[in-house]
Amino acid sequence: MSILGVGFDLVNVTQFAEQMEKIGTTMVRDSFTAGERRHASTKSAEPARHYAARWAAKEAVLKAWASSRFARPPQIGDNPYPLIEVVNDAWGRPSIKLHGMAAEFLPTVKIHLSLTHDGDMAAAVAILED
Known part of the structure; x- marks a missing residue:
């Protein structure tokens, strides 16, 4: 077992909600999978908090991934956010599920995740372990 990278991200919920509501701005909303959108919209009356925590998780994973690639090309792609999905188990504990190119580049990596708001x-904090 070895730690490949650590990432941390902090998001202002109000500013993030404003960004999501901007007319014509779809990049942020399109960065979430259908499952993430469903979770955020059904979890509480304040979906922006859940979206913000998931955005922080995606950023934390990207930062951990980037730190694991120090002095080498990042190999992340143009829009990696939909490739990193925050999923929850039956008890609500969050985890990361990678898709597409992200899953190909990190096939054996275990990602530890902690979210808070x-x-x-x-x-969010993400730790990549080999």
């Missing part, structure tokens, strides 16, 4: 902030 408090007040107007959401955060």
Whole structure:
């Protein structure tokens, strides 16, 4: 067992919600899978908190991935966000499911994930383990 990379991200929920609501801006909304959109919309009356935490998770995974590739090309692609999906088990514990190119580049990597939100902030930590 060895740690390949660690990533952390912090998101302001209000600012993130405003970004999602901008007319003509679909990049943020399109960065979430159908399952993530379903989870955020049914989890509470404040879906922006759940979207923000998931965005932080995607960013944390990308940062951990980038740190694991130090001094080598990132091999991430143009829009990696839909390739990184936050899923929950039956008890609500979050985990990462990789798709497409992300799954190909990290086939044996275990990703540890922790999400939190408090007040107007959401955060995530991701640790890549080989």
